[in-house]
Amino acid sequence: MTVTAKQALLRLSPEEKLRLIGELWDSLTPAQDHGAIPGWHRQVVRKRLADHKRHPHDTVPWSKVKRELMKRAKA
Numbered sequence: 629m630t631v632t633a634k635q636a637l638l639r640l641s642p643e644e645k646l647r648l649i650g651e652l653w654d655s656l657t658p659a660q661d662h663g664a665i666p667g668w669h670r671q672v673v674r675k676r677l678a679d680h681k682r683h684p685h686d687t688v689p690w691s692k693v694k695r696e697l698m699k700r701a702k703a
Contacts, residue, residue, distance in 0.1 A: 642701035 640648065680687070 643698065646697075646701070 637645075637648070
């Protein structure tokens with residue numbers, strides 16, 4: 629990445645940066661995942677899934693999480 633490109637990216641608003649992060653993430657293919665998922669990540673996911681199954685109503689919708697993140701980014 630050129631210095632000019634990096635400088636342009638750093639000038640983006642928080643909302644634009646988040647949108648770009650999402651687009652870049654979505655553009656990755658499974659072959660580009662840079663290796664296997666570490667075992668401790670799998671353990672965390674299993675624990676969280678088990679917690680969710682025990683308490684399915686203790687969730688926060690993505691729309692609310694995103695709204696709160698955007699508020700914090702503007703502050």
